[in-house]
Amino acid sequence: MFAASKIQRRAFTASARNLSKVTVLGAAGGIGQPLSLLLKLNPRVTELALYDIRGSPGVGADISHVNTKSSVKGYDASPEGLAAALKGSEVVLIPAGVPRKPGMTRDDLFNTNASIVRDLAKAAAKHSPEASLLIIANPVNSTVPIVAEVFKNAGVYNPKKLFGVTTLDVVRASRFVSEIKDTDPKDENITVVGGHSGVTIVPLFSQSSHPDLSSDAELVKRVQFGGDEVVKAKDGAGSATLSMAMAGARMADSVLRAAQGEKGVIEPTFVESPLYKDQGVDFFSSQVELGPNGVETIHPIGPVDAAEEKLIEACLGDLKKNIEKGVAFVAANPGN
Numbered sequence: 001m002f003a004a005s006k007i008q009r010r011a012f013t014a015s016a017r018n019l020s021k022v023t024v025l026g027a028a029g030g031i032g033q034p035l036s037l038l039l040k041l042n043p044r045v046t047e048l049a050l051y052d053i054r055g056s057p058g059v060g061a062d063i064s065h066v067n068t069k070s071s072v073k074g075y076d077a078s079p080e081g082l083a084a085a086l087k088g089s090e091v092v093l094i095p096a097g098v099p100r101k102p103g104m105t106r107d108d109l110f111n112t113n114a115s116i117v118r119d120l121a122k123a124a125a126k127h128s129p130e131a132s133l134l135i136i137a138n139p140v141n142s143t144v145p146i147v148a149e150v151f152k153n154a155g156v157y158n159p160k161k162l163f164g165v166t167t168l169d170v171v172r173a174s175r176f177v178s179e180i181k182d183t184d185p186k187d188e189n190i191t192v193v194g195g196h197s198g199v200t201i202v203p204l205f206s207q208s209s210h211p212d213l214s215s216d217a218e219l220v221k222r223v224q225f226g227g228d229e230v231v232k233a234k235d236g237a238g239s240a241t242l243s244m245a246m247a248g249a250r251m252a253d254s255v256l257r258a259a260q261g262e263k264g265v266i267e268p269t270f271v272e273s274p275l276y277k278d279q280g281v282d283f284f285s286s287q288v289e290l291g292p293n294g295v296e297t298i299h300p301i302g303p304v305d306a307a308e309e310k311l312i313e314a315c316l317g318d319l320k321k322n323i324e325k326g327v328a329f330v331a332a333n334p335g336n
């Protein structure tokens, strides 16, 4: 108890002084590079720590020439480099891991990415246990529970500080709707709930200003499988990186704004959630109000129509399996 409140006080003090170290693990990758650049442009970030198993000193040197006030360092690929990148961090973003190729599902990435995320989570539990962790690496439905299990094993799990980044799904939904309705995407606020893969992604158009769109099966499918569009177009060269960097930078900014005292900051994000716990689904993405200590309020789903009810039902079955797979992985492979 005492340790937790001391940690919270320290984090709050740094935030109140508006000193925010942000760390990117996987900083030299397709997402990591543009994400790091966007974070360098964010005045709320005062120190940017970049880590990767290859190339982060170069990315750090490059970004450090951008003329904004924050300091930037690309750390060596070593346990010491990783520890230093994490130490004192307020927000840690994890895009480290392999992306999909055409024909793969996100779950096909599990075998490679589960151990990458587990090992980075172990380092974070040791060196930055109080940080907000923003998990981008896929399959998010499983990597977030993996991080939770690692933090539980280390005795430092705080469910208010663990976020699966599902922002890209709402970014896409608002963009796709604006194309159909000829509106400005910034005025489109589409709630997307569930998880982050295929049918676990559930847009709730009935709650938007275009309730008619909930029966547009093609649009619903486009939101659910938007990632596949990019994977196909990149034709073997990976998946969404630039739009994902924008979405990740937006999520990090929201976490920092809330940490610095801004009220009413709401983002959809995949968190440990009470909403479907009675059905054995411990993590779920819905609208979450953020505060100085991370998750402040998890909003209920709200009214949905019959079509959306069916989508949620389909979502829960897959999501439960994805979550259980992550939990089982750490139980069987706790790592060194």
Ligand SMILES: NC(=O)C1=CN([C@@H]2O[C@H](COP(=O)(O)OP(=O)(O)OC[C@H]3O[C@@H](n4cnc5c(N)ncnc54)[C@H](O)[C@@H]3O)[C@@H](O)[C@H]2O)C=CC1
Residues within 6 Å of the ligand: 025, 026, 027, 028, 029, 030, 031, 032, 051, 052, 053, 054, 095, 096, 097, 098, 099, 100, 109, 113, 116, 120, 135, 136, 137, 138, 139, 140, 165, 166, 167, 168, 169, 196, 238, 239, 240, 241, 244
């Ligand atoms: N949450 C979301 O909405 C999205 C998630 N993704 C996921 O993000 C992940 C990264 O995608 P890309 O950046 O395109 O891949 P990438 O292959 O371009 O970059 C990944 C980077 O991670 C690094 N890395 C690998 N193991 C590491 C370790 N142990 N420690 C530190 N760095 C390590 C690699 O060296 C590489 O630079 C993928 O799993 C992808 O599926 C992609 C788009 C959207």
Ligand SMILES: O=C([O-])CC(=O)C(=O)O
Residues within 6 Å of the ligand: 099, 100, 106, 138, 168, 226, 227, 228, 230, 231, 239, 240
């Ligand atoms: O589709 C992928 O594999 C990457 C991803 O998560 C997305 O673009 O939403």
